[in-house]
Amino acid sequence: MLRSFFDRLSSNLFEPPAPNTIGTKIYYRLFELFTVTYTIIYAWQWGFYTLRLSDVVLPLGLAQYINVEIFLGTYFPLINAGLITLFVVMALFFDRSKWLYGVAFILFHLHYVTRYSQGEIPHSQNMVGFCLLGLGIGSVFFKEKRHSLQFGLGFVVFFLGLGYTTAAYSKLIATGITWVDGNHLWLWMAEKSVDVLSDEGAFSYNWIQEIALQNRLFATLFLTMGLLTEFFAFLVWWKPFRTYMFIAIIGLHMGIHSTMNILFLSYTIGLFIIGLPWYKVINWTIDHYQINVEGYISRLKEIRNKVQLFTTHHSRRDISHDL
Amino acid sequence: MEREIISKMKRTLLVVFLINAILVSTHKGEFWPFSIFPMFSQAGNPWSRGLVIEVDDMNRKDLWETKSLSSIDDRVVALREHGIDDIDYANFISKTKNWDEERIQALRNLFQIEQQGDAKWLASRVTGHLTEQDSVVVKVIPMFLVTSDTTYKNPDLFK
Secondary structure: OHHHHHHHHHHHHHOOOOOOOHHHHHHHHHHHHHHHHHHHHHHHHHHHHHOOOOOOOOOOHHHHOOOHHHHOOOOHHHHHHHHHHHHHHHHHHOHHHOOHHHHHHHHHHHHHHHHOOOOOOOOOOHHHHHHHHHHHHHHHHOOOHHHHHHHHHHHHHHHHHHHHHHHHHHHHHHOOHHHHOHHHHHHHHHHHHHHHHHHHOOOOOOHHHHHHHHOHHHHHHHHHHHHHHHHOHHHHHOHHHHHHHHHHHHHHHHHHHHHHOOOOHHHHHHHHHHHOOHHHHHHHHHHHHOOOHHHHHHHHHHHHHHHHHHHHHHHHHHHHHHO | OHHHHHHHHHHHHHHHHHHHHHHHHHOOOEEOOEEOOOOOOOOOOOEEEEEEEEOOOOOOOOOOOOEEHHHOOOOEOOHHHHOOOHHHHHHHHHHOOOOOHHHHHHHHHHHOHHHOOOOOEEEEEEEEEEOOOOOEEEEEEEEEEEOOOOEEEOOOOOO
């Protein structure tokens, strides 16, 4: 019975939604492009910020075993950002280099634990971390690019569902069902208002916050909806519920943003790309407007093959020259 | 062929899931990117954050006094304008237990205070808690006055 459950689960997670269609191919590539784009953005943001750090307050991840303080006060963070960028770009464009996603993930983890060694444990970048890890593992264990993308996407969906559901369990274990009491939201709103004041130098409550502050029942309702969404988030594992659950989770993040001023931008963009059935939209658009996508793709492949031939030819020439 | 691939994906996911379970259970729920996402799990607990206040007159009488948020909100330094992460600063000022020379220097580095001209910044901790009457009380506690060449400690806290 357990075996059949896992078989059904893996089919739901890993089987492509509309196999052998252009829409599915573009959907998978969008997921890859999102991962690469945000990996590069974070790599450089963290790289430049780490230059101003000089002390480790709270070691996270591998930093509990490696003293990352040796990277502080050096240009290592910028070199690391450069390497991560190079590796993910190569993996994106060249199928033979896709294993570099795995190497990039290790460097990216090191980059994160160096940057976030100051006492904060942020979670807004976890989505990008999961995406890169999924692509890394997929690229190492599966030969064909389409299989590594299939694995990567299913892997992210699995850990997203798991993460939100464990978050709900954490709340129920640490506080109990009284977690949803509206006065807890008041306390968090005050806390986050101090963060905004510190960041921007000014703060004022919006209308949703004003209503929540004046009406404890409304605040309680808000927390109840949030907890229920998190609790049932594991339903994203199953195809029939996936889109609806992702919309509910995006709504949860909008709610967190409007009440507590916390915006997980990359997380929300990731949810938007991964969770909505873009393959259907793309397939419909191609059919409806009779777009010759195959022609564009074969032209792009020709260009890529020429670049590969050019680089191979030059590296061979370099070797023969050395000989 | 496809079934074999899906089966291999299932086994790979299972192995990673087990690694995830081992890592988060032995590292207090966090081993990036793996996490049980425990943020906001403890509701109603008092919190501690940070603010930096611009000081015009270093000799003002209430410099080191604990204040309310409304009395200082027009003098708060916007950390974003100085390239400082407000969450980093909040954690730094609220979680540091032992303020030795090295840690004070790290605070100065975070501010890059030598590059801020003749700025006089009052690094403060902000605390909040729920009262028995279910209202929220927020207090601003000055910790250090940081200038381009000196760091002054709050004499009431560091005796």
